[in-house]
Amino acid sequence: MADLPSIGFIGLGAMGNPMSGHLVAGGCQVSGFDIDAGNMAKAVGRGVTQATSASEVGSNAEIVQLCLPSMAVVELTIDALLTTLQPGSIIVDHSTISPDLAESLETKCAAKQITFLDAPLSGATQGAEAGTLAVMVGGDEAAYQRCLPLFEIIGDHVFHLGAVGNGQCMKLCQNLILVSTLTGLLESRQLAESVGVDTAKFLDVMDACLAPKGVLAITRPKLVDGTIDNTINGIEMITKDITLVRKLAEKNGQHLPVMNKVQSMFAKANESGYSAYDLFAWPELLKSGLFDEF
DSSP: OTTSOOEEEEOOSTTHHHHHHHHHHTTOOEEEEOSSHHHHHHHHHTTOEEOSSHHHHHHTOSEEEEOOSOHHHHHHHHHHHTTTOOTTOEEEEOSOOOHHHHHHHHHHHHTTTOEEEEOOEESHHHHHHHTOEEEEEBSOHHHHHHHHHHHHHHEEEEEEOSSTTHHHHHHHHHHHHHHHHHHHHHHHHHHHHHTTOOHHHHHHHHHHSSSOHHHHHHHHHHHHHOOOBSSSSBHHHHHHHHHHHHHHHHHTTOOOHHHHHHHHHHHHHIIIIITTBBGGGHHHHHHHTTTTTO
């Protein structure tokens, strides 16, 4: 793919590292940056050229992709990029942020003649490693078409959803379904175990029933081995995402009582010293009495 533009990639963690590697394997020249030296070294091992800062990435790229952990970091990174990116460049944000922030960033970028696309992802680290992510894109059609070959390298389902912010809205809808399903699955497992059904049998039954098989495929290993470290769905990250869902619902006059309850429970867990735990610590939190008031 010699006609692909020069690419910058900022945020080379669990998602961004394999994504950048797929871009290199797909024929892209990728300049990357991450504040974590270990992440940066792994990316270099995948063929990414090391940059020393976000602004340096901007000076060497026509399209810059971001995969960052928080809205504050996204804003700071884009501010740095806008000091070096040339007019006509594109910023693609794969992070999960609020639709309002996405719209604000589009306006800020447009003032510098730079196009902003929001393109959040679904598929977790497994999808990033396999190159099978779902990519939900909001923004300018021409910029979307220019970036489509890149999206097709990192994912196998790519959706253009209209205006900037719509990608984030769809990601938040997906997160609401996922978090509600996962917490329901964990509580169901606890109920089954309380009457003597072991986890392996529980999972076999769920596989044969209407439970979402995609969720079970991701969660089965952790349900079996019982690990609760922050490796897939960290409570701090989920709290951020589900809080964005709640704010979006409130802004649009939507009362979602189940989501409100779930968000309140995650917020309490996050504030009570469990932010570094994985979602799979949920049964331990239930047993601790943390959620008795709910």
